[in-house]
Amino acid sequence: MALAFLTLILGSVAAWDRALLRDSRSPRAIEFAASGAGLLARVVLANGEAVAVRAVGGIGVTRRWVALRSGTLAGRSVLVTAGMLGPAAFRNLRLWALWGRTPGRDSGQLPL
Numbered sequence: 001m002a003l004a005f006l007t008l009i010l011g012s013v014a015a016w017d018r019a020l021l022r023d024s025r026s027p028r029a030i031e032f033a034a035s036g037a038g039l040l041a042r043v044v045l046a047n048g049e050a051v052a053v054r055a056v057g058g059i060g061v062t063r064r065w066v067a068l069r070s071g072t073l074a075g076r077s078v079l080v081t082a083g084m085l086g087p088a089a090f091r092n093l094r095l096w097a098l099w100g101r102t103p104g105r106d107s108g109q110l111p112l
Contacts, residue, residue, distance in 0.1 A: 039101050055097035066097045
């Protein structure tokens with residue numbers, strides 16, 4: 001009986017989680033944009049709205065995931081795991097979260 005009850009609860013939680021991903025405020029993409037203060041990241045929601053995010057410090061950036069926090073999503077955060085992006089894109093996200101910039105040419109480097 002206990003195993004059947006736990007299976008039912010786990011199935012309900014999984015269905016609820018999948019339903020939340022269909023919400024108009026669920027995240028769909030991460031974009032980087034240059035500004036005067038450096039490189040900013042935005043999460044694009046399903047309804048087309050873009051919300052600025054910042055990296056969570058400390059354990060929020062590891063080899064396996066990057067945690068992003070938004071001030072406008074009422075305490076919600078976005079956890080991006082390594083399997084969600086390609087290796088190069090995930091590396092760029094990790095570098096941005098750690099250092100506030102992504103790889104590119106140095107400003108003093110000669111053009112090719």
